[in-house]
Amino acid sequence: MTETAIEEMSFEQAMAELERVVGQLERGDVALEDSIKLYERGAALKKRCEAKLKEAEEKVAAITLDADGQPTGTKPVDSL
Template sequence: MSETNVAEMTFEEAMKELEQVVGRLERGDVALDESITLYERGAALKKRCEAKLKEAEEKVAAITLDGQGQPVGTTPVEGL
């Protein structure tokens, strides 16, 4: 398990670690205390992935298209 601050992770980093956490929890070969710690880390990683996906969706939705459907720029999305 990484010591990287979840808030600083890219989507890919968070998703990869989340998959590792889920795998360890599914195997069931960790002590209860460690399971709780893993679950908490997994919840934070899931939240980070969701936030990064929402951010990407908002950026895509903000792309302006010209008359032929070609992107001509982006419109700033509030909060990004």
Template sequence: MSDTPVNEMSFETAMAELNEVVSKLERGDVALEDSIALYERGAKLKAHCEAKLKDAEEKVEKITVGPDGAATGTTKAEGV
């Protein structure tokens, strides 16, 4: 598990760590206190990934299409 703050992670990094957390919890060989810490970290990672996906979806929705059907540009989503 990384010491990097979740809000500083890329989507890919956060997903990789979330998969690692889930794997550790599913094995069930982690002490209770460590399981709680892993679960909390996993919840933060999940929320971060969901927010990153939402931002990406908003950017895709803002792509404008010209009369010929080709994308003519994008506008940046608010707060990104």
């Protein structure tokens, strides 16, 4: 089975994989060398999730509506 490249993962895929990695690390039943690899993968997955959230935030900011329900252009979004 081939693993999906992190940069090709959707937010949901990256989050699910990150949860799996964290679970393995929390159990503590992984050899030290494997733990280091898992930690590195987890860091890359976290970065992917953050990037996808930023993309979503930018899209939401670009679709803000005025009182009449018409798009008004871009406005910053405080947080999602």
